Amino acid sequence: MNQQFRELCKDKNISPSITRESVYDYLDGNETHPTVDEIYKELKPKLPTLSKTTVYNILKLFTKEDIILEINTREHKKRYELNNEDHAHFTCDMCGQIYDLPKVEVNYNLGGFNGFHIKHEEVNLRGVCKDCRDK
Amino acid sequence: MNQQFRELCKDKNISPSITRESVYDYLDGNETHPTVDEIYKELKPKLPTLSKTTVYNILKLFTKEDIILEINTREHKKRYELNNEDHAHFTCDMCGQIYDLPKVEVNYNLGGFNGFHIKHEEVNLRGVCKDCRDK
């Protein structure tokens, strides 16, 4: 029983079902940025009645509540992570691995942003990671 | 006949077919960030034998050659634009419209980027656009 999750749900005014808690727990401390399918396959043994639709529903809810973030990459599927500290993503063009990198500071000094109310900034970097470069 | 495109193809060592030129021309000066389907539907009347697979092929080629950029949004489809001047994207949470905003400067002063060879940086902003805020 994850007390932190219970309180988070109270904050967000959603009910802390066991399924939701399982999805949350799986994402917590996970750095793999899993897909829906990966989350489903991981949880299925522990929750035998789990449906993939439920995973979709929960992820949509968590996204709406800003509990998690969708990661949009070049793959045509979404990946997910907990919305904890702000950071950038680096995707390796060679191996496809997604790395978490420190938050990058973004400057808006040039103007042209008037009237846009920016709620979220996402920095996606691409290139070659250390492992692949050394090969 | 787009001479600029011919030269671009010579640079990239690809052949400047009429279909490819049409896709290029459609994207040139277009600020709508169209999807594959939109590109296909737009060009079909002028190129009656056009196949959607061809559009996919051309976009994949252009992406590989850095002629165009894929835009990865929350939608589960890709959007495309010419790879001209570097700029940021702003997607409105209300209306879904994607705006081009000036390039934002990114600082990597915090460290933690050692070993990563960054070839491309993408800044995606999200929030509420002027039009939607005024409603």
Added chain:
DNA sequence: CCTTATATTGTAACTGTTACAATTTTATAA
């Protein structure tokens, strides 16, 4: 415990994308 609301499930449909073999077109050189 009853009633209502909410969460979960399974199925089927839908959409974006890719694989692939066949055909057409283009490029090249005799």
Added chain:
DNA sequence: TTATAAAATTGTAACAGTTACAATATAAGG
């Protein structure tokens, strides 16, 4: 130009990710 090879385009079918939806199960509140 014509023959030949290479490359581009096409249509079909398959595939993968996602969504819609009605039915069922579970939880919450009186």
